[in-house]
Amino acid sequence: MTKTEVIQRLQKDLKIPRFQAYIEDKEYSEERVQTTKKDFEAYFTNYVSNVSADFEGVLENK
Structure with missing residues (x-):
């Protein structure tokens, strides 16, 4: 699979139509595409979707 095909595949599999990443x-x-997909899912879970936990209580005090 080429770089472009991988990005298109990730857009479809992750359901993020405008997904762009450095690949x-x-x-x-x-196998590598599946590993890359799992890496992006883990990144999202650990750093994006849990951002509210990082700021818990901080935003309420402003």
């Missing part, structure tokens, strides 16, 4: 310009195996 190295090379050929990707199906």
Whole structure:
């Protein structure tokens, strides 16, 4: 799979139509695509969706 195909696949699989990321310009195996997808899902879970926990109580005091 090419870089463009990987991005298109991630847009579809992650249900993020405008998903863009830096992905190295090379050929990707199906296994690598699945690993990349899991990495992005873990990143989202750990750093994006839990952002409210990072600011818990801080935003209420302003």
